[in-house]
Amino acid sequence: MDKKLKDRKDIDDKYKWRLEDIYANDEDWNKDYDNVKKLINDILNYKGKIKDENALLDVLKLNEEISMITEKLFVFSRMKRDEDNGNGKYQALADKAMRLSIEVSSATSFIVPEILSIDESTLKSYIDKNKDFSVYRHFLEDLLRYKPHTLSESEEMILAESGIMAEAPGNVFRMLDNADIRFPVIKDEDGNEVEITHGNYIKFMESKDREVRKNAFNALYSVYKSFVNTYASTTDSNVKKDIFYSRMRNHKSSLEASLFDDNVPKEVYDNLINTIHEKIDLLHRYVALRKRMLKLDEIHMYDLYVPLVKDYDKEYKYEDALEIVIKGLSPLGDEYINILKDGFNSHWIDVYENRGKTSGAYSWGAYGTHPYVLLNYQGKLNDVFTIAHEMGHSLHTYYSNKTQQYINSQYRIFVAEVASTCNEAILMNYLLENATDKNEKLYLLNHYLEEFKGTIYRQVMFAEFEKFTHEEAEKGESLTPEKLCRKYHELNKYYYGNDIVVDDGIDYEWERIPHFYTSFYVYKYATGFSAAIALSQMILNEGKPAVDRYKEFLKSGGSDYPLNLLKKAGVDLTTKEPILNALNVFKSLLDEIDGLII
Structure with a gap:
């Protein structure tokens, strides 16, 4: 290339x-x-x-x-x-x-x-x-x-x-966080002095050099600590804004006001948090596994993102990636695969980066025409997953637009990531079954475990923090910097367990989470991911009956409320079952990686 x-x-x-x-x-x-x-x-x-x-x-x-x-x-x-x-x-x-x-x-x-x-x-x-x-x-x-x-x-x-x-708290946050704040300079792995930015921070957290990770972590959060009063003020103002609108519109709470749009009962939100609490030991087990695989005497918060497998850097030609996706998604049946191939062969996709092209990836389109996918393909394994992910969105749109009249064609954000994540899960199953060596399998397992950690456990921890801040304010309590930091520290300790050293810097992480200014949004990542994992397991285990139910879900678009559509596909998010099923997959991955590193 x-x-x-x-x-x-x-x-x-x-x-x-x-x-x-x-x-x-x-x-x-x-x-x-x-x-x-x-x-x-x-x-x-x-x-x-x-x-x-x-x-x-x-x-x-x-x-x-x-x-x-x-x-x-x-x-x-x-x-x-x-x-x-x-x-x-x-x-x-x-x-x-x-x-x-x-x-x-x-x-x-x-x-x-x-x-x-x-x-x-x-x-x-x-x-x-x-x-x-x-x-x-x-x-x-x-x-x-x-x-x-x-x-x-x-x-x-x-x-x-x-x-x-009402936009003021979010606007102040964005200006402060993106325009005004400056982070310190640290030395990278090669001894070069590099200024920390939002863009490169995660790269520092993935560094093989532990001292680089530690320095980046401490440097970033020392800055957030110095602005804690301002961030506490914007957080408090944002929460009060939510409470004001919920009361003006006659809702019982700001949480119920937020859930109303998707017609989701409060019990779904609470049920998600409670179910994760029941299986918190699995995340503790993953932290202990990280500590063991990284050969650490102590595992710290800055050790949670470094890859467990070193030097896996396989390249995939674009055409080979398409073949992998086609083979990987074959459990979805001939009709689905034929539409997928048509998309690959009929110029739905804009593949390579060029000067001036928008970065990242997305699926989009207009009713009455086929969907489109923007890529910036680099030939890495993540790019293969991105193809599967974005084509999941595209086929959801394709089926919906073909079946529904325009007024009912657009599915809600609550279910928007289900089809894309389901594709990724089915592809992951194929890649794990066909991994050619131990290192590749470990890399894939690490990739998948991180998806669970980041999309279920971490997002639910965020959701629990949001619930706390709003309930405190609705009781008339002040959201002081001390209270916010103390609660966030407690949540990190609870979620990641006794094996990890909960460094003081993490107490200030809540300050830098932009989703907190779109309140009660993050839980949808966890419910969507859980639903997708549950659907993928049904498809892999049941075959055609599950595929048929799943395609009906894809065809339904926005013709009903999200919970009803998922229920018809076999996933009832008003119960614990889909979350528990997803976490059983997480447990099986832990068992598998444990077996490989003995």
Whole structure:
């Protein structure tokens, strides 16, 4: 692979996605843009007039059409910009699409309040008696669910205006954490002086040189310690913001207000934490295993990320990676694999990095066209998993868009990572079964164990910390720096066990977690991962019946609430079973790696 970064024009076309499948040319894009402008005027004519059954149906259909075309315009322009962010033409087109999206949002903002002003029994009669409303049933019934938590028009306007102030805690955090803070310079493995940044900190934590890890850890958290009063203030303000909105909208607590959107009962959140507590010994066992494999007298917090297996650096050609993914995902059946192959062969994927291309990886697309995947393929094992992960998203989107009308096609964030993680789990099973030597198997096991540690245990620890901060504030208690640090220290000690030295620096880690400013979000990582592991085990053990249930889940999109969709696939997150099943896989991995290092 060439080391020099290529310009976009120098990348072979066979490794580029084909966005012409969305719009053949800019002229077609502009036609749709002009059409949306016209449709905005059309829908505004219905303002104040949609209590009538026919008018309501017309507005729902028109709003769906506007949203669908606007999304298509936005997705195309953003993906064209992502090919090369230095391309001024598509910078301008993306900006134009963003402005149109805002205009559409503003123009259609009257629809929901007017629907909610319709008498509930009248609205239900429309849904029950007119079959044309059937596709909008879930959307309308969900709106009615919000009615007890929706205020008067003037009150809603006040809450909307307060949103600017409500963003302050998160904005202050981001400015302080990303713009103002400076971390010390330390020496890397080669003796070079390097300034610690958010970007390179994890690399220091993965360093084979323990002194580098220790110095990076102590240097980073010495800075957070010096800003603890400011971070405690932003945290306290953010929690009070959540409490304010939950009370204004008549919810029992800020946790229940947050869960309401996905229609998830509080018991699911509590059940997750309690189940992890029941199996906390498995994480303690993994920490002890790390201590043993790293040959340490004491294991510290800065020893939790260094790879257990040294010098595994296998390269994978892109075409070979595709074959591995195809073979690895074969338990999902011929239909799934044929769609996967079609995606590989039909320019769904933009493979290699080029100058100006957006970094990272994602799956995206617009309703009515196939999904797309952006990669920056480097030929490492992680890149092979990334292909499986992003194609999991893409096939979820493919099945959903093919089966559901636009209004019900978009699945919620709660289940967004299930299909992608399920693919990774099935691929991991294949790779473990076909590992060619002990070192490769150890590397894979370490990779998988870290997924469990980071996505279940660590995220649940975060979720428990969030629950504590909000409950304390709801009781009228102050969130002082001392209280926050003490609780975070206690949680780390509880989660990682007696084998680890809980260094004082970790007491300040809560300060640097951006997800805490999107409250009660992190638990979804743990539930999604647990659901994916449970589904992957069903697919591997049951075969076709489980695959059929799983594909029905993929086809369901956003046509029902997340818990209901998962339940139909065989995963009931209102019970402990999926979490326990996932942790049984974690235990089996620990057993396997134990057997290899005896």
